[in-house]
Each structure stands twice: as structure tokens, then as C-alpha cells.
Amino acid sequence: MLKLTFPGPEFNVSFHNHSDMSDGAAPIELMCRTAKAAGLREFGMSDHWVIPDDDAIDPSSWRMIPGRLDEYVEKLLALKKELDCETFTLRLGLEVDFFFGNSTDVVKNLEKYPFDYLIGSVHYSDRFPVDHSINDWIGLSQEEIAQICEGYWKKLEGAASSGLYTFIGHLDLPKKFGMVNNALYYPHAIRVLDEVQKTGGAIELNTAGWFKECNEQYPCCDLLKEALERKIPVVVNADAHHQDHVMRNFAESAKVLAEAGFPVR
Ligand SMILES: [Zn+2]
Ligand SMILES: [Zn+2]
Numbered sequence: 001m002l003k004l005t006f007p008g009p010e011f012n013v014s015f016h017n018h019s020d021m022s023d024g025a026a027p028i029e030l031m032c033r034t035a036k037a038a039g040l041r042e043f044g045m046s047d048h049w050v051i052p053d054d055d056a057i058d059p060s061s062w063r064m065i066p067g068r069l070d071e072y073v074e075k076l077l078a079l080k081k082e083l084d085c086e087t088f089t090l091r092l093g094l095e096v097d098f099f100f101g102n103s104t105d106v107v108k109n110l111e112k113y114p115f116d117y118l119i120g121s122v123h124y125s126d127r128f129p130v131d132h133s134i135n136d137w138i139g140l141s142q143e144e145i146a147q148i149c150e151g152y153w154k155k156l157e158g159a160a161s162s163g164l165y166t167f168i169g170h171l172d173l174p175k176k177f178g179m180v181n182n183a184l185y186y187p188h189a190i191r192v193l194d195e196v197q198k199t200g201g202a203i204e205l206n207t208a209g210w211f212k213e214c215n216e217q218y219p220c221c222d223l224l225k226e227a228l229e230r231k232i233p234v235v236v237n238a239d240a241h242h243q244d245h246v247m248r249n250f251a252e253s254a255k256v257l258a259e260a261g262f263p264v265r
């Protein structure tokens with residue numbers, strides 16, 4: 001497994017990307033070839049690996065079909081053989097949903113595969129799909145929103161403290177639809193960062209948030225400053241679901257990281 005080192009931010013690697021094997025629009029081949037042609041030094045695919053600990057959760061519309069994991073890995077290994085060269089390395093990854101009930105086993109079952117990294121993400125607060133649709137949020141009471149957010153952050157803290165993942169995905173995701181006052185959950189986010197620091201983990205600057213209602217990267221600049229204080233590595237990722245997005249807003253990310261105080265090269 002890769003180990004990200006502080007400060008981490010480089011703008012010629014990208015590790016959080018989806019293909020049509022989960023909820024992306026393009027085949028793996030097209031994503032990887034586009035990334036190499038764009039001049040990235042390292043590129044990794046990270047399709048969704050979601051094995052809920054609760055039968056009432058149904059991620060089938062957006063996760064990879066579990067029976068296709070061998071095919072996913074084989075495709076990536078074949079492409080790696082073809083594309084890897086002095087200036088380009090293809091990486092094998094997955095975006096793995098954290099669940100309190102089964103995550104140790106879920107990750108253990110992935111050990112037989114040659115993954116370079118695993119992203120630890122939370123997309124469900126209890127049974128609520130946090131980032132699925134703004135319609136899920138409309139009409140919720142403030143109490144319900146608070147309960148969802150608290151559940152999200154508790155779970156993310158569990159993901160961070162588990163030490164199972166190379167880095168944590170889109171830290172402050174509940175802000176996505178602009179329905180949450182992110183600042184209210186600052187203490188929760190700090191606890192997550194403390195766990196990331198303790199376990200020697202890392203986080204990402206995910207540029208996809210710029211194209212959602214929240215209109216900013218994940219996480220916000222203040223949390224990036226907290227990550228810097230804790231010497232937590234940060235990797236910049238586009239969370240691309242389309243081949244045209246593999247480096248989307250990387251230039252803006254450099255500005256935000258510099259503003260947060262990171263030694264941007
Ligand atoms: Zn995600
Ligand atoms: Zn993703």
C-alpha cells in the first residue's frame with residue numbers, strides 16, 4: 001500500500017476517479033488514457049466499493065457490482081502493463097464506504113488484491129444517503145439535519161480511527177447541497193483530523209465540490225489549515241466521473257492550499 005507523506009499536495013497525481021464500473025460515465029480505459037495524455041505522473045482509479053452492514057441500505061444504483069471486482073482489477077493490471085513508463089504510473093484503488101458493523105472484514109477481504117491505496121469514505125449517515133440528491137434534504141427539520149450531520153461525523157471519525165484507509169475522502173461532504181451550516185460541525189471535523197493524525201493517515205482536497213451547490217472544494221480552507229497544523233498529508237483529487245474532469249480545478253486547488261499555508265510547489 002502507498003503511504004502518503006506530508007505535505008503531500010502535488011498537482012500531477014490524481015487518485016480519486018470513477019469509471020462506468022460504478023457511477024462514472026466513461027470506461028476505465030478512456031479514463032486512464034486521458035489521464036496519461038493530460039500529463040499526470042500518477043493516476044488511480046477508485047470505483048465505489050460499498051458493502052453495507054444494514055440490509056435496508058441499497059447502493060446498487062451507484063456502486064460496483066461486487067461480482068465484478070476481479071474484472072476491475074484485471075482491467076487495471078492490463079492497462080498498467082500497457083501504460084506504465086518512466087513518466088507515468090497507473091495506480092489501483094477503491095473508494096470504500098466505512099460501516100461500523102463490517103469494515104475490518106470488508107478491507108480484509110480486499111487484501112488478496114494488489115491495491116495501491118484505499119479511500120475511506122462515508123456516504124450514508126445511518127440509512128440516509130448524504131450526497132445522493134438535494135431532494136433527500138429538502139423538507140428536513142433542523143433537528144433532522146443535525147442528527148444526520150452528527151451521524152455522518154461520528155462515522156467518519158470511526159473510519160479515521162480504524163486506520164484501514166490510505167486517505168479519507170471528501171471530508172466535509174454534508175455541505176454538498178448547501179443545506180448545512182458546515183461551521184456548526186467544526187469540532188466534529190477536528191476530532192476526525194485528530195484521528196487521522198494519530199493513525200498516520202491522510203486526507204484529500206477534492207475539487208468536485210466546486211461544481212455542486214456548496215461551490216467550494218472539500219474540505220473548506222479552515223479545515224485545510226487544521227490539517228496543516230497536524231502535518232496531515234493532503235492529496236489533490238478531482239473525483240472525476242468523466243474523462244474530461246481528471247484534473248478539474250487543480251489550478252484553483254493550488255491557490256487554496258497556498259492560502260491555507262501549505263508549501264505549494
Ligand atoms: Zn465519494
Ligand atoms: Zn468518489
